[in-house]
Each structure stands twice: as C-alpha cells, then as structure tokens.
Amino acid sequence: MSKQTMFEKIWNNHVIVAEEGKPSILYIDLHLVHEVTSPQAFEGLRLSGRKVRRPDLTFATMDHNVPTKDRFNISDPISKQQVDTLTTNCQEFGVKLYDLNTIDQGVVHVMGPELGLTHPGKTIVCGDSHTSTHGAFGALAFGIGTSEVEHVLATQCLQQSKAKTMVIRFNGKRQPGITAKDMILGLIAKYGTDFGTGYVMEYTGEAIRALTMEERMTVCNMSIEAGARAGLIAPDLTTFDYLRGREYAPQGAAFDAAVEQWKALCTDEGAEYDSVIDFDVDSLIPQVTWGTSPGMGTGITSSVPVPENLPTENERKAAASALEYMDLKPGTPMTDITIDYVFIGSCTNGRIEDLRAAASVARGHKVSPNVTAIVVPGSGRVKIQAEKEGLDKVFTEAGFEWRDAGCSMCLAMNPDVLKPGQRCASTSNRNFEGRQGRGGRTHLVSPEMAAAAAVQGRFVDVRTWEFKSEVKA
Amino acid sequence: MEPFVQLNGLVAPVDRVNVDTDAIIPKQFLKRIERSGFGQYLFFEWRWDEQGNVIPDFNLNKPRYQGASVLLSRANFGCGSSREHAPWAILDYGFRCIIAPSFADIFYNNCFKNGILPIKLSEEQVDDLFERTNAKEGYTLKVDLENKVLSDDAGLSIPFELDEHRRQFLLQGLDDIGLTLKHEAAITAYEAKRAAAGVSA
Numbered sequence: 068m069s070k071q072t073m074f075e076k077i078w079n080n081h082v083i084v085a086e087e088g089k090p091s092i093l094y095i096d097l098h099l100v101h102e103v104t105s106p107q108a109f110e111g112l113r114l115s116g117r118k119v120r121r122p123d124l125t126f127a128t129m130d131h132n133v134p135t136k137d138r139f140n141i142s143d144p145i146s147k148q149q150v151d152t153l154t155t156n157c158q159e160f161g162v163k164l165y166d167l168n169t170i171d172q173g174v175v176h177v178m179g180p181e182l183g184l185t186h187p188g189k190t191i192v193c194g195d196s197h198t199s200t201h202g203a204f205g206a207l208a209f210g211i212g213t214s215e216v217e218h219v220l221a222t223q224c225l226q227q228s229k230a231k232t233m234v235i236r237f238n239g240k241r242q243p244g245i246t247a248k249d250m251i252l253g254l255i256a257k258y259g260t261d262f263g264t265g266y267v268m269e270y271t272g273e274a275i276r277a278l279t280m281e282e283r284m285t286v287c288n289m290s291i292e293a294g295a296r297a298g299l300i301a302p303d304l305t306t307f308d309y310l311r312g313r314e315y316a317p318q319g320a321a322f323d324a325a326v327e328q329w330k331a332l333c334t335d336e337g338a339e340y341d342s343v344i345d346f347d348v349d350s351l352i353p354q355v356t357w358g359t360s361p362g363m364g365t366g367i368t369s370s371v372p373v374p375e376n377l378p379t380e381n382e383r384k385a386a387a388s389a390l391e392y393m394d395l396k397p398g399t400p401m402t403d404i405t406i407d408y409v410f411i412g413s414c415t416n417g418r419i420e421d422l423r424a425a426a427s428v429a430r431g432h433k434v435s436p437n438v439t440a441i442v443v444p445g446s447g448r449v450k451i452q453a454e455k456e457g458l459d460k461v462f463t464e465a466g467f468e469w470r471d472a473g474c475s476m477c478l479a480m481n482p483d484v485l486k487p488g489q490r491c492a493s494t495s496n497r498n499f500e501g502r503q504g505r506g507g508r509t510h511l512v513s514p515e516m517a518a519a520a521a522v523q524g525r526f527v528d529v530r531t532w533e534f535k536s537e538v539k540a
Numbered sequence: 541m542e543p544f545v546q547l548n549g550l551v552a553p554v555d556r557v558n559v560d561t562d563a564i565i566p567k568q569f570l571k572r573i574e575r576s577g578f579g580q581y582l583f584f585e586w587r588w589d590e591q592g593n594v595i596p597d598f599n600l601n602k603p604r605y606q607g608a609s610v611l612l613s614r615a616n617f618g619c620g621s622s623r624e625h626a627p628w629a630i631l632d633y634g635f636r637c638i639i640a641p642s643f644a645d646i647f648y649n650n651c652f653k654n655g656i657l658p659i660k661l662s663e664e665q666v667d668d669l670f671e672r673t674n675a676k677e678g679y680t681l682k683v684d685l686e687n688k689v690l691s692d693d694a695g696l697s698i699p700f701e702l703d704e705h706r707r708q709f710l711l712q713g714l715d716d717i718g719l720t721l722k723h724e725a726a727i728t729a730y731e732a733k734r735a736a737a738g739v740s741a
Contacts, residue, residue, distance in 0.1 A: 083730045084723050089705050092723055094730055104623065106573035117717075132571065145571040152573050196622040196646055210646055212624035213575075214653035214716075222720045224727060228703070260558060261616040264645055294619065296645050321738075360558045360619075381557045381614060388556070478621075480567045487590055499562040499620060501585050 070338035072232050073299055074267045077207040077332065081190050083224065090226040096189040097206075098219050100127035100162065101175045102153040103480070104194030108217035109156040117221045122161040124223065126184060129153055129166060130174045131480045135443050135470035138167055146481065160220075173446020173472040176200040176414035180284065181448050183313025187302035187329035192219055197414045197496065199290040203283035204310070205302035205332055207267070210291065230296065233266040233342040234334075237274035239349035244530035246424070247282035248416060248494070248513035250274065251289040252354035254346055256364035263295030266342065269334065270300050274348040280309035281420040288415045289496050292361040301333040355401050355526055356498045356511040358389035363498070364511065365401065367528045373397040392500055393508050394488070401526050404510070408491040409440035409521040410503070411467075411514050413477040416494035417445030421514040422453050425494075426461040428518035431535030434466030435524030441468045441483065443475040467521065479504045492520040541655045543713035547636050547683040549609030551673045552599055554583070559613055560620035561647060565629040578625055579632030604677045611638045612669055617658075618647025627654045637683050639690075641666050652706055655713065657685060659700045672696070685711060 071079070084092040098121075105127070112118065119125055132146040141147040157164035165171040171178055176197055179185045187205035192198060194216040201208035215225055237250060268290050270283075278286065283300050290298030307326050310316045317325045356364035357371050363386065365372070374386035374397060390397065395404070411417075411425050422444065434440045442462050444450035450472055453459055459469045476483040477495035479502070485491055487506025494517050498509040512520065515529045569581040586598045594601050600608075611630065617640040618626060627650045630638070637657045651658045661669070672692065673679045682691045685707060690698045709716070720727075 083726050092720055092726070094727070094734075103570050107575045107624075110573070110575075115717075143571070149571050149573055194622060194624075196620065198622075210622035212622055212627075212646060212650035212653060214624060214650065218717050218720065221717050222727065223731075224720050224723075226716055226720060260619055261642060261644070264616070264642060291620075291646075294616070294644060324738075360560075384555075385557050478562075478567050480570060497560075497562070497620060499560045501566055502562050505566070505585055505590060 070335035072334045072338045072340060073205060073269060073301055073332050074207065074230070074232050077188055077190065078229060080188065090228045092224050093190060093227045095192050095219050095223055095225060096124060097179070097184055097191040098125045099175050099179055099191070099193035099198070100125060100216070101131060101193070101195060102129045102149045103131045104213050105156065105216055106149060106152045107213050108194070108220055109160065111217040112160070112220055119160040119162060119220045120223045122163070125162045125220065126179070127153060127157050127162050127164045128172050128175050128178050131474045131478065133167065133473035134482050135441070135473050135475045136482070138471045138473070142482070170447035170451060173444070173449065174414045174417055174474055176288065177417055177445030177449065180204070181313070181446055183310055183316035186310065186316070186325070187306060188332050192225065196291045197288050199296065199298050200284050200288040200414055202287040202290065202298040203280065203300050204306055205299060205329065207297055207299065209296040230267045231265055231341040233263065233268045233295070233344065234340040235268055235270050235344045235346060237270060237272040237346050237348050239274060239347055240277070241274060241348055241351065244353060244515065245348070245351050246513040246515060247278055247285040249351055249354045250348060251286045252356065252361070252364050252511060253351050255289065255293050255362050256354060257346070258293065258344065260292060260360055260362040261294040263290060263293035266295050267297045267299060268293065268295040269340070270298060275300055276303065279420060280305055281418040284418070285415055289361070292496055302329045353513065353516050353529055355516065357393065357395060357401070358386060359392055359498055359500050360385070360389070361496065361498060361511060363389055367401050367516070367526060369401055371395045371397055371399045371401070402528065403525065405490070405525040406438060406492050406510070406520055407489040408485060409438060409517050410443070410476040410483075410491055410493040410495065411441070411517050412443030412445065412475050413495040414445065415496045416514050417443060417449065419449050419452050421494065422449065422458050423456070425514040425518040426458040427534060428515050428529065428532055429465040429467065429522065430461050432465055432522040434521045437524045438521050439468075440466065440521040441470055441476070443470045443483075444472050446472045465522070476503050478502060492517045492526065541713040541715070544636060544655050544657055544685055544710040546685065547609060549637065549680060549683070550605065550607055551610045551612050551669070551679050551681050552605040552608035553612045553670055553673045554599060555614065555670060557614040558616045558619055561618060561623050561626040562620055564618070564626040565623065570623055570625050575628055576632060578629035579634065582629040582633040607634065609634055609636050610681050610683065611635045612666070612673055613638065613640045614666070615641045615663070617643050619644040622646045624650045624653070627651050627656055631656055639666065639669060652709055653716070655710060657683065657710055659683070659690065661698065661700060665698055
C-alpha cells in the first residue's frame with residue numbers, strides 16, 4: 068500500500084461514497100453544537116420534517132453569549148433568546164446539552180477535550196472555525212457553516228472535497244519564556260493569514276513533540292488564522308496520558324486497544340505532503356500583534372512597522388489602514404505601547420495551564436492602576452481546578468477580576484466588550500477591527516505576556532520578568 | 541435555494557485585502573435566530589459611525605453603487621469565523637456574486653449553500669476590474685455561469701474556473717442534504733460496520 072499522511076488515513080477511514088467529479092460523503096464522528104450557529108439549522112430540520120440522525124454523537128453547550136458575571140441573568144433579550152433556543156432545540160431533538168447548571172459548560176473547544184470526547188482519528192465538526200483546536204489529538208476537526216450544521220444533524224455526514232496536505236516542521240527548541248502561542252503567532256506573522264487556504268496542516272518536529280496537550284491545542288486552534296480549516300498533530304504518549312480516564316474516553320482494555328489503533332494513524336515514513344514549511348523555533352521571541360489581522364505581528368523587541376517599507380501595494384495599504392485603526396505610529400517600539408485592558412481566556416488560551424502560566428507572572432505583583440484585567444476560565448472544570456490550586460487568589464490579590472466560564476471578550480457577544488479606543492492585550496485569536504467591541508484595539512499575545520502587560524500597563528518582554536515565587540499570606 | 545444562471549449587475553468595490561467575517565457582519569448581529577434580515581447590518585461598522593451617522597466615503601453608501609449585485613474585493617475575502625450570517629447578509633443586501641483573487645475556505649463553501657457565486661480571478665484581472673469599476677459610473681458585469689464567462693459592455697470577456705459540481709449545484713439550486721440522503725443505505729451500512737468493529741462513538 069502506498070505511504071499515507073495522517074490526514075489521508077483519517078479521510079479514507081471516513082469516506083462513505085466517493086464518486087468521480089463530486090465531493091465525497093464523509094462520515095462525522097462527533098458534532099459539537101453551540102447557541103450561535105445552530106438555531107437556523109434546527110429550524111431547517113423542523114421545516115423539512117427531519118430528525119437528528121445521531122443524537123448520541125452530538126453534544127451542545129452555550130458559550131458565546133454567556134455573561135461571565137451574574138451568568139444566569141442574561142440582560143440582553145436577544146442573547147437570552149438564543150441561549151433559550153438552544154435549550155429548547157436540544158430537548159426537542161434529544162441532544163445532550165451541558166448548560167449553565169453543569170460544571171462542564173464552557174467554551175465548546177475547551178469542553179470537548181475535557182470530557183474526553185475528542186479522540187485521535189475522529190472526524191469532528193462544529194459551527195465554529197476554531198474547531199481546528201481538536202486536531203491537537205490527531206482528529207480531523209474543522210469548522211462549518213450553519214447549512215452544514217443542519218446537514219450533519221440530518222445525515223451525520225458532510226459533502227467534502229479532499230484538502231491538500233501541508234506539513235509545518237517546527238524545528239529546534241523553545242527558549243525559556245516562549246510559548247505555544249508564540250509558535251503559532253510567529254508562523255502566521257511570517258507566512259500570512261492565507262497560506263493554509265485549501266490545506267490541512269500537520270504540525271511536526273521536536274518543538275511540537277515537546278508540547279503538552281493543552282499547548283498543542285493552542286497551536287491547532289489558530290490553524291484557521293493561517294487559512295487552514297484543520298491542523299493535525301500526531302497522537303503520542305502525551306495524547307494518550309491526557310485522554311486516559313476521561314468520561315467519554317474508552318475505558319480499561321478498550322482504551323489499550325484504542326491506543327494501538329491511534330498509534331497507527333501517524334503519517335507513514337516517506338509519505339509525501341503537497342507542501343512543506345520549516346519553521347525555526349530556536350530563535351523565536353515573544354510575539355505581539357500590531358495590526359488588524361493575525362498575520363500583522365512581530366517580536367516584542369521589534370517596533371511597529373513602517374507601511375511604506377512593505378513589499379506590495381496591497382500590504383502597504385492594509386498596514387496603513389490597520390495602523391490608523393490601531394492608533395499606532397510607525398517605528399514605535401512594541402514595549403512603548405500602553406494598554407487599557409487585559410483579557411486572559413478563550414478557546415486559544417483559557418485552559419488550566421494557561422491560567423497557571425499567567426498566575427506565575429502575576430503572583431506577588433499588582434495590576435497597573437490604568438488597566439482593567441479579567442481572567443475567564445475556559446470551562447467550569449477549569450475554574451474549579453484553578454480555585455483548588457489557589458490561582459483565583461493569586462489573580463484577585465494582584466487586582467485581576469476572576470470570572471465564570473465563557474467566550475467572554477474573545478468576540479464580545481456578551482457583556483465583556485471593549486469601549487471605543489480601548490487597547491487590549493488579549494490571549495484570544497483574532498485582532499480584527501471591532502472584534503472585541505467597536506473601535507476596540509486588540510493585540511494578540513500569550514497568557515504570560517498578557518499578565519505581564521497587565522502589571523506594567525504596557526507590553527513587556529516576559530523573558531525579563533521578575534517572578535515572585537510566594538505571596539505573603 | 542434560488543438557482544443561479546445569469547446575472548447582469550452593477551459592481552460595487554470594497555478595496556481591502558483580508559475582509560473578515562467580523563467586518564462583513566459584526567458579532568452583535570449574530571444573536572438572531574432567523575436566516576433573514578441580515579442585509580441591513582452588512583459591513584455595519586464601515587457604513588455607519590459610532591453615532592449612527594452614514595460614513596459617506598464607504599463605497600456601499602455612495603449613490604452610484606446603490607442596487608449593486610456584484611461585489612468586487614481583494615485577496616482572502618471572508619476570512620475568520622465560520623458564521624454563515626456573513627453570506628446571509630451579503631445575499632440579503634442584494635449581492636449574488638463576489639469577485640476576488642482568493643476566498644477563505646469556510647466562507648467560500650458557505651456561499652454555495654446560499655446561491656451566491658464566488659469567482660476567483662488573478663490579481664491582475666481583479667486590478668483591472670477595480671480600474672474599470674472606478675472609472676465608469678454604473679459599471680456593470682454580466683456573469684454567465686452556464687458558460688463560465690464574465691463580460692462587460694466594453695468588450696471585456698474573462699473566462700473563470702469553477703468546480704463542475706459546484707456549478708451544477710448553483711445552476712440547479714440543489715438541496716445537498718437531499719443528495720446525501722440518497723446514500724442512506726451506504727451511511728447505515730457504514731455505521732453498522734463501525735459498530736461491529738467496536739469503533740467508539
């Protein structure tokens with residue numbers, strides 16, 4: 068048999084019908100649902116008299132609209148209607164819902180892996196572009212639109228054309244202070260926001276192997292910001308150790324048998340990809356974005372670029388327009404940029420390790436008087452774990468607000484919104500105009516960099532940070 | 541879905557790269573539970589300022605582009621979120637065709653589900669169309685999906701590429717859930733085979 072990439076193996080395992088000149092019919096193993104992109108899909112089922120084919124493979128939660136303070140009191144009636152509609156739809160169609168009364172409720176891409184729903188080799192979809200997160204386990208996971216949500220609800224399948232394959236080899240070793248977020252931001256800053264269009268990316272190399280499961284999720288999460296619908300990391304011991312014992316993971320002997328199958332998913336030695344990129348991690352430094360596209364980023368020791376120096380007319384225009392929106396002067400050192408707000412959370416960086424990392428920076432320091440800083444756990448379980456470890460105390464003593472789980476300020480569909488002109492150091496994934504609130508200015512960074520910026524009131528190179536190991540009781 | 545065969549439409553330019561779906565339809569309008577009525581919010585923050593005043597410089601606010609049905613833009617159009625509210629807003633506003641050098645995958649796919657034709661042309665061809673659109677008030681393009689040709693009154697004629705299945709899908713206004721359900725037996729057989737092999741759900 069010819070040598071195959073991991074993507075091809077998962078693809079071939081799930082193709083039910085492949086006809087010449089038509090998209091293949093691909094079986095979907097797991098469908099995650101949230102309140103924003105599903106109401107019209109359920110309504111479509113109702114109008115056509117269709118059912119959810121596999122409610123047992125469909126799991127829902129509400130995350131985008133959920134307030135992170137006083138969460139049961141959704142004051143915006145349209146938000147409330149959307150959340151209530153999900154509840155009604157799940158009841159009517161028999162879909163398991165993790166609602167605000169459960170500790171599993173959270174950002175859908177934090178919740179799925181935590182429950183052990185995400186396994187290597189699965190096909191996973193959700194009406195959300197950051198479904199790529201689940202690729203960290205070696206699952207083929209991608210975002211879909213609402214019409215496709217309806218399609219999967221009705222048929223448990225999708226019509227898909229096979230993507231091309233790209234391998235990103237992260238070579239070398241991260242230096243202290245360099246995070247998974249810096250790896251993916253650095254990659255996108257170098258290659259742009261559309262080099263992955265049409266591809267499924269596989270991330271390999273020693274710097275990937277060295278990542279924890281949660282760090283791998285951070286990398287795969289932002290595959291979509293590179294234009295790729297899906298990112299993949301081959302499963303290994305790190306993956307199996309993470310999954311063992313989780314609620315929806317296979318148990319006992321079945322787990323061991325599954326591990327053997329999962330191991331076989333890895334790309335065959337000598338298999339060819341359509342495209343290859345080598346990325347050096349040794350020289351990577353902490354990343355900060357300066358513009359309104361995730362590719363507009365640079366190292367913390369650099370400066371805001373001068374648009375006139377960029378190579379193409381379109382880039383010059385885009386950079387000039389971004390700097391106007393961001394109210395930044397070309398040539399300003401990144402460490403001179405002051406901030407008003409800090410958001411730590413999201414499906415990119417809202418997991419327990421992210422909170423530990425941010426807390427280690429914040430410990431014993433105080434948030435700048437000019438800054439409002441919020442920490443939003445990715446799920447109820449993350450919140451409980453953090454509180455068990457006393458991280459909430461570290462944050463609140465330093466002057467951060469400690470919130471309940473939700474998407475929060477990543478996309479501001481809830482009360483957590485920037486005011487016009489406010490500048491935010493954010494651990495989320497998109498710095499688009501208006502993303503965190505109309506007129507808001509977003510700089511994407513790692514949790515460590517965000518926490519340090521909260522204390523200093525401006526961006527700071529976390530590699531020079533003074534860590535304080537103990538807080539006085 | 542309404543079939544797409546031919547369109548003779550006024551062209552409106554949005555001259556930016558990386559037009560993202562947050563710009564196309566800002567998040568505060570994603571809370572509706574209907575598919576309709578999103579056109580009024582299209583490019584909301586580019587059309588109106590924070591006080592709700594019309595921003596006259598934005599092309600869609602200019603009288604000459606009223607009634608446009610062909611949207612002309614730059615590379616990586618539709619990047620970002622998977623929200624189908626973006627094509628819903630574009631369609632509801634009155635556009636049936638978008639021309640750009642490239643599109644983000646999920647957005648591209650979502651267009652076809654809604655009877656919108658996204659056309660990819662080279663950077664040079666798009667540059668040329670921007671020049672033509674800017675130069676002549678009332679500039680229209682004829683989109684012939686049957687023959688995959690774009691043309692104007694001045695003799696321009698550009699063939700464009702499109703996957704044949706997608707072309708048929710638009711021409712016939714097909715229901716793709718119905719198409720998949722024709723393979724019901726194959727889906728059931730696949731599920732049975734996997735269950736027997738003990739593949740976990």
